[in-house]
Amino acid sequence: MKDLPPLTPRLRAVASLVREGVNVADIGTDHAYLAVWLVRSGGCGRCIACDVNAGPLERARETLRAYGAQDRVELRLADGLDAVRAQEADDVVIAGMGGELIAEIIARCGWLRESSKHLVLQPMTAQPELRRALCRSGFEIVREGAAREGAKLYVVISAVFTGRVSEPDELYAIAGRLPENTGPEARDYLLWQAAVLRRQAAGMRKTLRLLVQAEQAELLAQKLEALAYHTNSN
Ligand SMILES: C[S@@+](CC[C@H](N)C(=O)[O-])C[C@H]1O[C@@H](n2cnc3c(N)ncnc32)[C@H](O)[C@@H]1O
Structure with a gap:
């Protein structure tokens, strides 16, 4: 049986913002590498890995078998967080999708508006739109990270619900909290x-x-x- 799935720098940056010791929902899991890594090496308890398409979930099932993670990662075929209940996840990862789709998925899930829940988001596009959507709907961005893969740079955003609605200026929409981050990325x-x-x-x-x-x-x-x-x- 294999030990740990390979994580790209982008997915490592995502994993680094997930809290230790929590249960996780990984939305748009695809191959489920992140889900398996989090329960095996990231100190997470259980992970519910969802995908809206059957093909990716089949790949995920293969990964679970290869790494013997069936007891800690549960796969669900669902759109966004439709198949996850509030008590099942503390941290919610939505990675590798467009920022607008990520914002839509968040808007559709009422229980994310609890301050105990942490969002870890990795938008591939429309990063300013996602930051605006978060601020306008009462989420506070608490931390951001960046990762490089070859010539490509990626951003990871962690947010929690505070209920305080704000309108970010253009600079914040583009830079977010990245200026607090000292890494070269x-x-x-x-x-x-x-x-x-x-x-x-x-x-x-x-x-x-x-x-x-x-x-x-x-x-x-x-x-x-x-x-x-x-x-x-x-
Ligand atoms: C590019 S992959 C990203 C996989 C992984 N999260 C990552 O960051 O490497 C995007 C995945 O999201 C899934 N997806 C797209 N829209 C979704 C939605 N509304 N709900 C759940 N999954 C979705 C796709 O089927 C695909 O497997």
Whole structure:
């Protein structure tokens, strides 16, 4: 029997934000590597691993067999958290999906609005939209991390419900709590976002009526760079 499934740097960053000793729900589990790793090595109790598609759950079943984790990881075919009850999970992981889909899944599950529950989210796209959705629906982002895989950079967001609704400014929507993170991946992520804004600003400058937006994008890029270098000097 195999010992531990391979975890990519992205999934390691996700695992690092899951609390020790808790029960977990892994939504969109696919191969269930993370679920098995969390119960085997991450100090988690049990994991309910859900996926909306039967194919991924079949892969997950293979992983459970290969690593002998059937007693600690339970597979469920379901959309989002539809098949998980509040008392079954303390930490909820939703990784490897678009930020808007992650926000929809959270919005549909009422019991996530309990302060004892922790969300660990890894959006592949629309990260600013996810941060805005969290803040607007009373969640507080408590920690963020970043990971690099080759040329790609990924962000991981941990959030809890406080009930305090807020409207994040553009800088926070893009940077989140990454500036508090001293790793080189967080700095590179912020610099990458600044470069994206600079390219957008250059494009907008070619159109007279977009000059103001171009300057706003340029200013935002400068602020992100300042945050990135502050992060690096910590
Ligand atoms: C790209 S994989 C990510 C797998 C793993 N979480 C990771 O981060 O490596 C996305 C998985 O989410 C599943 N998925 C997509 N929408 C879902 C939903 N609404 N509820 C549950 N699972 C979903 C897909 O079937 C797929 O297996």
